[in-house]
Amino acid sequence: MTIHKEGYTIIAGTALLLLLVNWGVRAFTPGMDWLHLLLVIMSIVFLLLIVQFFRHPKRVVSKDEKQIIAPCDGKVVVIEETVETEYFNGPRRQISIFMSPLNVHVNWTPVSGVVQYFKYHPGLYLVAWHPKSSTDNERTTIVIRTAQGVDVLFRQIAGAVARRIRWYVQEGQPVEQASEMGFIKFGSRVDIFVPLDADIKVKLGDKTVGSVTVLAELKEE
Incomplete structure (x- = not known):
């Protein structure tokens, strides 16, 4: 540690x-x-x-190109089908993880691949569990394309206490699963958008361990 x-x-x-x-x-x-x-x-x-x-913390991880791992420590507060409008403009499965001030606030890359899209959005500081926090709060949007051509989107979202998001990636950059990609100071949330046919491995209320917990598995082609 x-x-x-x-x-x-x-x-x-x-x-x-x-x-x-x-x-x-x-x-x-x-x-x-x-x-x-x-x-x-x-x-x-x-x-x-x-x-x-x-x-x-220093953690031992087991990389698997079919798996989407938790990008942060926290609690699963949302698992639902939704329409993602910033990048996909279509339906995706959303998994949201709430990070309390007591959680580790390092963020890790959920899959290996190449960063296809990155954008920082300044915004409000609604409480992290507010339905509009993912669209109105300070946040980043990052899309990684895996070697199989699957795009996985995740957002760092600032909360009412967190007012500073850090990121260490940029468009065109190759990234490795479980590598450190950012940090959110104090309470916050991370949303992950996966394909509808992905096999979800967590349920509401589950505690996640960043870079370790498997959130979903991608369908094999």
Whole structure:
């Protein structure tokens, strides 16, 4: 377990701010040892929460070109047939994973292939489970074409707390399944759109492990 690079500045800034707050309280409230001790304890707990959010686990993955793996840790909150209008303009099966602030927030590539489409959308910050969050919130849309010619689309979606999405891919770039492709800071959601004939391997309420859990299997040609 290591700390993700996206957390270095935030962790350092938080630690510095907490040190200044503790110093200021001690300077202006001499003799109130109970208050100083309470503030130190609260500061340590808060800093540990920030640190755990940016944890970056090392995981053993088994790649399979027929499988679509979870791009993130979280909970499956949507499995439904829908019409995807940005890229496919047609029906697809949507799987949505909600990421709480306690989840690992690294994002992984669900399939191997070549990035066919990428677009960043600035937007609102509705709660991640809101029906319009996938179309109105800050988000990215990424489409990867597998070696078999199947396009898989997934979206990083910012939530009410998350206000910064990071991505490390671009159009035309070849990517490997389970490689790190981005990060969403604090609570958020990822939507995955798969072919209608894909064999779904998860159900509502399932907990996913990013780069490990199999969401679906593509139909063999």
